[in-house]
Amino acid sequence: MSFHDVVFPSRLAFGASGGPERHVEIVRLANGLEQRNARWSRARRRYTISTGIKSFADLRNLLQFFEDRGGPLHAFRFFDPVDHATAPPGQAVTPLDREIGTGDGTTVQFRLALGENRPVTKPVPGTVRVAVDGIELSAPDFSVDHLTGIVTLAEAPGEGASVTAGFGFHVPVRFDNTQLAVTQTAFDAGEIPDIHLVEVFE
Structure with a gap:
């Protein structure tokens, strides 16, 4: 898999939801206790984007971005609005962070x-x-x-x-969809209800 050094369009990412996912195996024993084993050494981030109602021009740009990445074939940059810098939200990064x-x-x-x-x-x-x-x-x-x-x-x-x-940073992600389905909601507008992105480890 290759990486395309482009950022997912922020205009279309507004309202995205998601964050870190951990894979922990939990075994419940007969005596009521639990054994918990971390299957991943680090968290993987997942995001879901619902475009809401957008113009056909915006949706076409999104479809073109999807096509240019080959769907889930090539990874790209994603700006996480909450977790994107070494400094707390609203503060500037420093070289001592x-x-x-x-x-x-x-x-x-x-x-x-x-x-x-x-x-x-x-x-x-x-x-x-x-x-x-x-x-x-x-x-x-x-x-x-x-x-x-x-x-x-x-x-x-x-x-x-x-x-x-x-520093500030982007999360490297890929599409977790093999298809983007556009629903027409007005004469010249529509929406894509579920766009899934998943972090890639490099």
Whole structure:
């Protein structure tokens, strides 16, 4: 599967619902106790979009986006309105938001992440801020691969130096539909009631 570096149209995503999904196997024992086993090491996000009544022009753009992705064949970026940055909603990211590594004197590449089990592979271009031991870096002291989430520093941080970052990000998703069904609701308007997106791990 390949990735198309485009964002799902925000105009058509308004009102989307969804969030993280965990797969936990729960076994109820005869004595009333439970055994719970996590089948996934990390959460996978799912989203449902109902377009509501839209013009045929909007729906055609959505159908074209679906066709250009080959339906569920190719992944793309999705803006989660609640979970899209290292900073809390309404606040600006800072270079101290998240620890992404510790210097050893030789390593220059670090992966953006929101914790041990949630790497970020699709940071939003222009939003990534990086610091080493609390001192913010600027170009050309670091660069970012916006398709992998790898930060490359021009100079390896010293032994024990804290490497931190703040950033905005998109969720890589694919369509979980093989068909989009348009319902005509007016002479020149219609809706697509159920569009399902599922996060892809890379």
